[in-house]
Amino acid sequence: MRLLLLSFAIVFVSCKKDDPLTPTLPTIPNQEEVITTLNYTLTAPNGDVVLFSFKDVDGDGGNAPVIVNGALDTNLTYSGKIELLNETVSPAEDITEEVKEEGDEHQIFYQFSNPDLGTTYTDADANGKPIGVSTQLITKGTFSSTLTITLRHTPDKNASDVASGDISNAGGETDIEVTFDVDVK
């Protein structure tokens, strides 16, 4: 009976593939859109560099991300730079360029738990609205804070206070949301 059924089945499927019981092997995708790494470099006027980094090479599952936090000196004006990388491909792809090219569809937001810290935008898209890849940060006093960096895709840049860095009315989809610890000494 089994044999009868099997032959019955093979008649229907045999014309399709060489082996009707083997699935097509999946193609491992070239995930060109993935962001694995965010580097936030703060450069002091004397050239000293502080690096904040979030790296999750295997994506949403798998191993935990590697996070590097940094310490800042007080009473300094740092210039900040964001670098976004896709390290699933080799050599790593620089996503920052893509974000800058589509500047009107992206904005990076910086939220500190301590209100004494804040960034100002030093770049602009084609419409004169900030993107947030380049920023400036002034430190005063000594304390600890958390910093949440958020990259929004298709935010409403015209909504109130969005251009000055307030995320609450921005909307859009979150492509990145990472949190660092910041020590100001």
Next chain:
Amino acid sequence: MLNSFFTLLIVFAFCVQSTAQTCNLNISGRLTDETTSKPIVYGNVFIKELKLGSVSDTAGNFKIQGVCPGNYHLVISHIGCETIEYFLNLRNDTVMGISLDHNHHHLHEVSITAKLKERSIQESQTIGKQDLEENGDKNLSTLLDQMSGVSSIKNGSGIAKPVVHGLYGNRLAIMNNGVAQSGQQWGVDHSPEIDPLSANEITVIKGVGAVEYQGNSLGSVILVEPSRIKREPHLHGSGNYFFESNGLGNVLHFSLQQYKNVGLEIGWKVDATVKKSGDNRSPNYYLRNTGNEEANVALQFEKAIRKNWIMDAYLSSFNAKPGVLRGAHIGNLTDLDEAFNRSEPFFTQDKFSYEIEAPRQQVNHHLMKLHSMYFITPNQKLEFTYAVQLNQRKEFDVRRGGRSDIPTLSLDQVSNFGEVKYLSDFGENWEFKTGVQVNHTDNTNVPETNILPLIPNYVAIEYGAFGILAKAWDKTTFEIGGRYDLENRNVATISNSVPRSIVKYSNSYSNFSAMSGVSQQLIKNWKLLGNIGFANRNPEVNELYSNGLHQGVSGIELGEVTLRPEQSLKGTLSLKGKVKNKLFFEALGYYQVIEDYIFLNPSNEVRLTIRGAFPVFKYEQTNASIYGLDFSTVYQITSHLETKIQYSYLKGDDNSQGIPLIFMPANNLYGALTYDVKNWNLGRGKWENIELQVNNRFVFEQMHILPSQDFIQTPKAYNLIGAKVSAERQVGKFRFNFYLRAENILNTVYRDYLNRQRYFADDLGVNIIAGINAKF
């Protein structure tokens, strides 16, 4: 007890030899009620061409004498029945057995049938052609959720999946024209790819086990059936156009059919539908990007090779492009949280648009079915079916770098199905049905997405065999059936760890299922039905192997490769009847226990990703129970006025954890008051079958859920008021049906628990549908 195909057989086969060519032929026969098999008294049988007719006597017999040979259309009608028209090529004295669906007008639910071979004695409810036409704006699921015990899981207004007795997706089989609908049924946001306008009737079997059908079902089955081609040499057809105000939707459907006698008798039928609608509107704002475009066609051929041998073919193509609410596309839990607290969704525009952009879906489903029916004797037949289905699903999200036109999910599925069935009537009202089935499914991710696929590639081969035995006595009918299934599945997936590699799995499942039922007539017109069934469902690939972020719900979903099949035991008990032809009622209670019920369990783990922290949900198994009550009643207040009340109650529990099951339909109460007039002479024309209806649907709040089981509080109870007017008119050869329907007349703001869009937006506001249907 006459079956529908049996009826057909009698009509065609039992021609008594007599002298021809003189006008002395007789057409005689018997009218019976399809439901009770009782004779229909005072039924009309009328020859259209001759304006000659007869009325059936107390035994249901009728006779029309002195008819010349020729081609005639017989019109058979009776109060409360759907009028049927029948073409007859009269050569000899002809005896006909005709069964009428007597309760059609009153209560779909009562038309539980004695047609054992076509339906079992399990509970069923049917939506007929006219209802399908007058509700053409709805999809398969929203059409059916008007029934008690049936609801819809929606993703906005255009995407909906039917839920029967709390089960949906892979736990509910959908049979399209006798073939299990293939495709990505596991997705809660994947609508069944079926055009209800091309169907003749849709039946929901609220069953305990679908032993006759292959495919996953833990009891209930939805049968979508096209009409058979009328044996009628003239071209017949219909056209249906309607407009809906919400979404400015336009829909056109037409159907043409003919049975041609050119040496070889061939019947053909074509059905086509085109739909286009734009942004829907909730009471206070437009729902951006919720339009839909659809174009479907179905072709049917039938050829009688011999009197006892019929071949038929069915080809259909379903093509849809539904949009998904733009504001429902979110990146992480922060976004979701923000979306909850907004008065209107992000991206809401002040203006209406037909434009459909990402996020959207694009679904194509093609079916070819070849079927042959061979009568060995009038009491024995063999049926052969071969069907191939091609399902293509692409889903588009808002992507960076101009990639929104590249799908994020792209799946092709090809399935091949073969079946041999044998049916027999024997002895004193015994019936036996048996069959073997084989199904081959090949599911492939199209490597165009450039992201890791959500479900793996796989090939599944399923073998099945079943047998059903039934016996009818005077007042009792008994049925018992069993089924065996063997499924082998080979899976190829991509590893979760880097470097990525291909991982292969093989699963094999072997299951027995069984069901039994009894129907007992208690007193006159009262019937008690009891069914019990044991069924299985194999774990689906998404439950076994998914691993990753499910964007729409902002959770990481982890499959579990060790899942076992679910095992279900379900019992139903129903009482139905009528009191003095004025009060019709049906009450159905059911209880289902599912061992190893597979569900997504929120774990305490939160996983950190570059997009933020996401809760982790794991596919786990538990012991669940679902029980409920469906109740409906129709009361004929006067000969023109009737009222209908319908109530559904359902409760689902996770017994192992002692908590409610999530995503179970809320209880609801429906009432309608209908006034109908047979004829109304107005000026020069005569309007017929005029019907006016007001209806009200109250949906309770889903209270049987813990606050920790959802992101936000479940929606409040809501009440929707609707109305409907329809009338028919004959103009020359054409019969027109005009209808006007209004839904949510008061523009009530509401959200529905089973609508996934409820996190982001209000449900639909007022909608007025105006349509015209012409038949010739």
